[in-house]
Amino acid sequence: MDKRINSYIEARVLEVLQIPNFSELPQEQKSTIAEKLRDLFNTAILDALIDSLTPDQLDQIKDIPADSPQMEDKIEEFASQIPLFITKIEEVMNAKVLEVKNNPALLS
Amino acid sequence: MRKPEPSAIPVAPEPPLAQAAEPPAQLSETPLVLPTEQGAYGSVASERSAAVSRAMSEAEAERTRRLRTEPITFTRRPGAREREAEQTKHFFSDARIRDGISEAVKKITGRLPNKEQIEKLAKGAGRKVSKAKVLGQPLPDFIAGAVLGGGAKQLARTGLAIAGVGGFGIAAGAGAVGGLAVEYYKLRKTVDMGETSETKGIRQGLKNELARLKAADRTKLRNAAIRGAISGAVGGVVGGLIMDHVDWGNIVHHVPGIGAAPGSPDIPQLAGAPAPGAGEAVAPTPSGTPTPGAEGITAPTPGAGVVETMPPAGPSTPEIPAGVGEEIVPAPEAGVAEAVTPAGPSSPPIAEVPETPEVESPMDISPKELATPPGPETIEIPAGSNPWVEVDKYLTDKLGRPPTTDEIERSVASLLSDNGIVDATKIPAGTVLNVEGVNQHIGEILGSAQLIPPDIAVLSESLPLPVNSDPWAEVSTLLEDLGRSHTNPEILGVARELCIQSKISVPEWGIVGDFDHRNLPAGFMLNFNDEVKRKIAQLALAS
Numbered sequence: 001m002d003k004r005i006n007s008y009i010e011a012r013v014l015e016v017l018q019i020p021n022f023s024e025l026p027q028e029q030k031s032t033i034a035e036k037l038r039d040l041f042n043t044a045i046l047d048a049l050i051d052s053l054t055p056d057q058l059d060q061i062k063d064i065p066a067d068s069p070q071m072e073d074k075i076e077e078f079a080s081q082i083p084l085f086i087t088k089i090e091e092v093m094n095a096k097v098l099e100v101k102n103n104p105a106l107l108s
Numbered sequence: 109m110r111k112p113e114p115s116a117i118p119v120a121p122e123p124p125l126a127q128a129a130e131p132p133a134q135l136s137e138t139p140l141v142l143p144t145e146q147g148a149y150g151s152v153a154s155e156r157s158a159a160v161s162r163a164m165s166e167a168e169a170e171r172t173r174r175l176r177t178e179p180i181t182f183t184r185r186p187g188a189r190e191r192e193a194e195q196t197k198h199f200f201s202d203a204r205i206r207d208g209i210s211e212a213v214k215k216i217t218g219r220l221p222n223k224e225q226i227e228k229l230a231k232g233a234g235r236k237v238s239k240a241k242v243l244g245q246p247l248p249d250f251i252a253g254a255v256l257g258g259g260a261k262q263l264a265r266t267g268l269a270i271a272g273v274g275g276f277g278i279a280a281g282a283g284a285v286g287g288l289a290v291e292y293y294k295l296r297k298t299v300d301m302g303e304t305s306e307t308k309g310i311r312q313g314l315k316n317e318l319a320r321l322k323a324a325d326r327t328k329l330r331n332a333a334i335r336g337a338i339s340g341a342v343g344g345v346v347g348g349l350i351m352d353h354v355d356w357g358n359i360v361h362h363v364p365g366i367g368a369a370p371g372s373p374d375i376p377q378l379a380g381a382p383a384p385g386a387g388e389a390v391a392p393t394p395s396g397t398p399t400p401g402a403e404g405i406t407a408p409t410p411g412a413g414v415v416e417t418m419p420p421a422g423p424s425t426p427e428i429p430a431g432v433g434e435e436i437v438p439a440p441e442a443g444v445a446e447a448v449t450p451a452g453p454s455s456p457p458i459a460e461v462p463e464t465p466e467v468e469s470p471m472d473i474s475p476k477e478l479a480t481p482p483g484p485e486t487i488e489i490p491a492g493s494n495p496w497v498e499v500d501k502y503l504t505d506k507l508g509r510p511p512t513t514d515e516i517e518r519s520v521a522s523l524l525s526d527n528g529i530v531d532a533t534k535i536p537a538g539t540v541l542n543v544e545g546v547n548q549h550i551g552e553i554l555g556s557a558q559l560i561p562p563d564i565a566v567l568s569e570s571l572p573l574p575v576n577s578d579p580w581a582e583v584s585t586l587l588e589d590l591g592r593s594h595t596n597p598e599i600l601g602v603a604r605e606l607c608i609q610s611k612i613s614v615p616e617w618g619i620v621g622d623f624d625h626r627n628l629p630a631g632f633m634l635n636f637n638d639e640v641k642r643k644i645a646q647l648a649l650a651s
Contacts, residue, residue: 043326079339084563090561
């Protein structure tokens with residue numbers, strides 16, 4: 001499943017790279033922009049999740065090390081409990097793509 | 109949908125008949141004489157040649173005999189989509205998923221379904237999920253892998269998510285349907301407004317902590333969030349399906365509005381949120397083991413604004429395995445049985461799940477497969493180009509028009525996934541990529557097999573017309589709840605389709621049906637089937 005998720009993110013990265021501000025850049029700069037985009041998308045998705053957590057859920061994970069498998073597991077668990085969170089993710093991604101397309105300077 | 113004639117499907121080259129390929133008996137019996145000199149070698153070679161000729165003639169004769177006497181069967185090489193459809197079938201055959209379905213039905217109806225009902229619901233769930241899309245891709249593409257290695261956690265998680273949608277289903281049936289998420293986020297907003305500064309601090313602190321992680325770790329967490337969201341999406345879609353199959357007269361959800369009534373439940377109890385325990389620490393449940401997280405949930409009841417608690421499926425209630433294959437029995441505790449069966453014991457215990465005609469099953473033969481046009485198997489990424497650009501060109505060529513961004517995005521995601529590309533910006537020039545998945549997307553587009561996003565896929569397919577309402581008003585409210593654009597022409601487009609599908613006669617719109625739109629009784633079942641849902645899906649999200 002992770003492979004498909006990754007491919008979705010990469011497709012969105014390529015989508016942004018097609019805009020005139022980026023499409024003519026040298027490959028190296030494109031790769032740098034791509035890294036920034038991935039980071040932007042990751043932040044947007046994780047922020048959307050944290051914004052959707054209940055106080056009780058926040059309490060459950062506040063002391064778990066962020067880079068631990070336990071945190072990964074809890075995030076997956078909580079994401080499965082938020083109604084239509086997948087729709088929320090798509091909305092957040094669409095909003096970010098649009099934002100960057102309209103204002104490429106965000107990535108500079 | 110029509111099942112294909114075998115000859116209409118591209119077939120893999122038929123291997124030569126096994127008998128013909130085997131060394132004939134005579135050949136194997138021919139003694140192998142090692143040449144000692146040129147002349148001797150020539151003599152042996154001649155004998156062997158004659159033996160081979162005899163054997164070939166006999167093999168040909170055998171082949172001819174077989175062709176005359178035995179039926180010819182073609183073996184079709186299954187495509188990637190077919191394989192995934194098959195895996196999706198297995199996904200819904202898994203005991204953890206079926207336990208989840210069982211729990212969800214119990215939460216909605218107060219009763220456990222029997223084995224046959226679970227079987228039908230699971231099959232229907234497979235079909236329904238096959239029509240839904242997430243992240244621009246068919247939902248089965250994401251869950252199919254769970255059946256194979258490493259998917260136990262995903263299966264268990266999804267089973268729990270399904271189990272947790274009992275309240276979700278109730279809300280869906282209550283007419284608020286797609287507004288569910290909107291309501292959830294409205295309530296979350298309300299909660300946020302009343303959030304203590306400590307909680308706000310924890311929230312922000314977590315964000316900051318995750319932001320400081322290494323990119324690879326953040327990607328892991330991102331994937332975990334999306335995996336969970338997909339499990340939840342499956343749960344939501346299946347919850348909607350369960351609502352389609354329960355008897356409207358016999359359950360407690362005949363009240364418009366969801367848990368926003370005075371004294372409405374807090375977030376975890378809100379319709380759509382899994383029951384406590386759903387999604388908790390996932391240890392794959394052994395086959396036939398009851399799904400954890402079966403605590404009671406609150407649900408709207410016929411009394412305006414009254415919230416009634418269904419009993420938990422604890423030890424005193426029949427466990428799922430015990431109910432399998434048996435008649436459904438009312439939960440022995442609390443008056444739920446009475447609440448859900450106002451007509452008394454003579455009323456049917458639970459609505460029979462209607463049979464879906466087998467020919468409609470996209471799990472058997474996907475329409476995408478049928479509509480897939482012939483095309484090259486690969487494309488090359490030249491220097492200075494990338495998959496987006498090449499897919500754009502390829503789609504333009506195949507569709508005869510410029511593709512939409514969404515069409516390119518879906519095809520690119522599929523291309524990258526099918527070819528195992530991790531970084532789309534670092535593909536060496538000259539790389540040749542397999543386009544089987546892209547061809548299947550083209551087939552979908554040409555075949556108009558438009559998939560339905562999850563917020564619309566979860567809508568119940570049958571909704572009762574409330575008192576003093578009409579199809580137009582219902583469509584208008586629904587679009588508003590869904591956060592979709594709803595100008596009058598847009599409402600008209602969906603309302604027309606709804607009337608056609610519900611067999612409602614509207615002479616003003618040129619629609620002839622069985623029921624006069626001016627005399628529709630309250631409770632008339634409006635048919636929000638896939639045709640109507642696709643109309644809704646075509647509308648843009650309201651800004």
